[in-house]
Amino acid sequence: MITCCRKIQFCSGHRVLGHESKCANLHGHNYIIWIHAAAKELDSLGRIIDFSVLKERIGKWIDDNWDHTMIIYEKDYNLIPVLQLFETTKKVWIAPFNPTAENMADHILRVVAPLVLADTNIVVEHIELFETENCKADARL
DSSP, rough: OOOEEEEEEEEEOOOOOOOGGGGGSEEEEEEEEEEEEEEEEOOOOOSSSOHHHHHHIHHHHHHTTTTTTTEEEOOOOHHHHHHHTTTTTTTTTSSOOOOOOOEEEEEEIIIIIIHHHSSSOOOEEEEEEEEEOOOOEEOOO
């Protein structure tokens, strides 16, 4: 199998519900995501996929849903009503998971990538999601 990687950057806020320390507070990150795409064979030009396609498809989903957004767990019952008061001017994305870096990477890998690349023969097999330059989560198939 041959792979290629595309880097995408975005900014989001979140809090980790139930966290034992300061990550229980609302805060934000300048995320970096590395998308590792694979194919069994190269196309006629010698590529897995044009890098711009990964940006256009996965990057667009991230731009539309997570960039400059508060990502809040659907079970964060105390915070959701407060944020929804501002939803007309501020974006809120209600997550079906606690928005840890690990869960976010896994969501891109198992939900978003298959959805937006469904008409290709490309498989995203690995996501690296950096919350900071020192902290990252990996999700792999």
